[in-house]
Structure formats: C-alpha cells, structure tokens
Amino acid sequence: MSTTASTPAPLYGGASGRRVSVRDILQAKERHERWPMLTAYDALTARVFDESGIPVLLVGDSAAMVVYGYDSTLPVTVDDLLPLTAAVSRATRRALVVADLPFGSYQGSPEQALDAAARFMKEGHAQAVKLEGGQRVAHHVEALVAAGVPVMGHLGLTPQSVNTLGGYRVQGRGEEAGAALLADAKELERAGAFSVVLECVPTELARRVTEQLTIPTIGIGAGPRTDAQVLVWQDMAGLSPQVATFVKAYADLNETLSTAARAFADEVVQGAFPDTEHSYD
Numbered sequence: 001m002s003t004t005a006s007t008p009a010p011l012y013g014g015a016s017g018r019r020v021s022v023r024d025i026l027q028a029k030e031r032h033e034r035w036p037m038l039t040a041y042d043a044l045t046a047r048v049f050d051e052s053g054i055p056v057l058l059v060g061d062s063a064a065m066v067v068y069g070y071d072s073t074l075p076v077t078v079d080d081l082l083p084l085t086a087a088v089s090r091a092t093r094r095a096l097v098v099a100d101l102p103f104g105s106y107q108g109s110p111e112q113a114l115d116a117a118a119r120f121m122k123e124g125h126a127q128a129v130k131l132e133g134g135q136r137v138a139h140h141v142e143a144l145v146a147a148g149v150p151v152m153g154h155l156g157l158t159p160q161s162v163n164t165l166g167g168y169r170v171q172g173r174g175e176e177a178g179a180a181l182l183a184d185a186k187e188l189e190r191a192g193a194f195s196v197v198l199e200c201v202p203t204e205l206a207r208r209v210t211e212q213l214t215i216p217t218i219g220i221g222a223g224p225r226t227d228a229q230v231l232v233w234q235d236m237a238g239l240s241p242q243v244a245t246f247v248k249a250y251a252d253l254n255e256t257l258s259t260a261a262r263a264f265a266d267e268v269v270q271g272a273f274p275d276t277e278h279s280y281d
C-alpha cells in the first residue's frame, strides 16, 4: 500500500522528478513550510541552483544592474531579458522559472501585460511572471491569470518606482503605510496572484501580511517571518561590490575569482601556463 499521496515531498530537500508547479507552492503554504528562491540569469549558475534543489528561480530585472551594468532596473527591456530567461529554462529541470516583467512592459494595460507575459512563456519558456505593484496592477493580474499565466506580485520597495519612492528605502513604516501595504497584498491575492515578494519592509509588517494571506510571501529585507526568502545570487555568493543591509554573503566569490584571475595572469606572464599537460603533441 502506498502512502506517497498523503506525504508530499517538501519544496526544498525532497526529490522530485518533475518541475515544481504553482500548485506545489500553494500547498507548501498550507504545510507552513519555508523555502528558498534565488535569481538566475545564465545556464551554468541556473544548473547549479537547480541541482542544489532551489525550487524557484527568478530571472530578475535586477539583470539590468548585475548583468548589464546599469545603475537601476529601469533601462532593461523584454528583448534584453528574453535570452537570459530562455537560458535559465533550458538549463533547469526542476525549478519553477519566474520571469520578471521589466519597467514599461506591462504598466500600460492588462493587454500590454499579457503581450509581455506571452513572450516570456512562448520564447523564454518561463512558467510564471512577476510584476511590481498592488491595487494599481490588480486588473493586469486578473487578465494574466484568466489567460493561464501564474503571477507573482511584488510590494514594498518596488525598484521600478525608484524615482517616485525617492531612493532604495524601507517601505511600509507606520500604521497608515503598513495598512496600505496589507490591503495591496490582499488585493493581489484576490486578483489571483500565487505568491508575493515583500521587499524592504519592517519585520512585524511582513509577519502580519504572511499570517493574513493564504498565498506565500517571499521576503527580501523583510525579516524572518515570511514563507520564503529571496536574494540576488551575486549578493548571496559575495560577488556584488555593494550590498544592502539585508544581504548575507554565503561565499566570497569576489575573492575566489580575483585570486584565480591573478594566478592565471601570473602563470601566463611567467610562461608557466600552458604546460605540456594542457597542450597537444
């Protein structure tokens, strides 16, 4: 007699022969399970994170900064992000791949949002999209979900609004701002979003939102009481030169890579590389 139907594998730490689904994500909330999410922008790192069991990978518009070298997320386009999304999808077998809709690709109308989302799903092979905002994008979320596109919301510090927010600062401080953020989160859930990112908000507010929603919350600078946590992978691995207070670096890739580059350069200058072992007869 099989008992597998009554004991689903956890999102992280459980084997799975198939890709994680939005349904798996919603069921993890019912089990009060915490799970990790990372960004990914290329095949090799996406494969590493997929094989490490990270259940959700986000092709973030943060690519504008960590891949393309801009100083905000605003300049990046659908055409810039599509090839990165396709690479992440090709390189992964298990992770749910979420495509971040870039600034200007969805705000105009629900129809515009569906056009952008369809490109990420048809050409980027993503399984879901993410967009920033609450009540102001509720109709966009409804249209996407009605068309069969799973939507991840994003509240708090929404970097595409950096020019109206006046910088990358903590959001939702104080009774009024906190109540507005909670209302936005409930509106996203009502519109059919399957999860919501909470960026740079006080711990207690994130805890309250997490408790009041039936969809998972994914924190970044939102304290420990969200259902999931996300970091930009270059921040997580110690490659980013400047990071926010909420970042913890779990490796020192900046040091590792610069040491390797200098060792290679020194051996080239000395004539020690390549030796016979790395040359053809």
Ligand SMILES: Nc1nc(=O)c2c([nH]1)NC[C@@H]1CN(c3ccc(C(=O)N[C@@H](CCC(=O)O)C(=O)O)cc3)CN21
Binding pocket: 062, 065, 066, 073, 157, 159, 168, 169, 170, 200, 232, 234, 235, 240, 243, 244, 245, 246
């Ligand atoms: N590499 C990278 N990591 C990210 O997390 C990230 C990006 N890029 N690009 C898009 C946005 C921008 N993000 C940021 C950038 C800076 C702060 C920051 O410096 N925040 C201040 C808070 C100041 C306050 O108290 O209000 C800090 O000191 O942490 C926060 C989020 C998060 N996102």
Ligand SMILES: CC(C)C(=O)C(=O)O
Binding pocket: 039, 058, 059, 060, 061, 062, 063, 100, 154, 197, 220, 230, 231, 232
């Ligand atoms: C940090 C996450 C949530 C994001 O939106 C991004 O990487 O673009």
Ligand SMILES: [Mg+2]
Binding pocket: 060, 061, 062, 073, 100
């Ligand atoms: Mg983003």
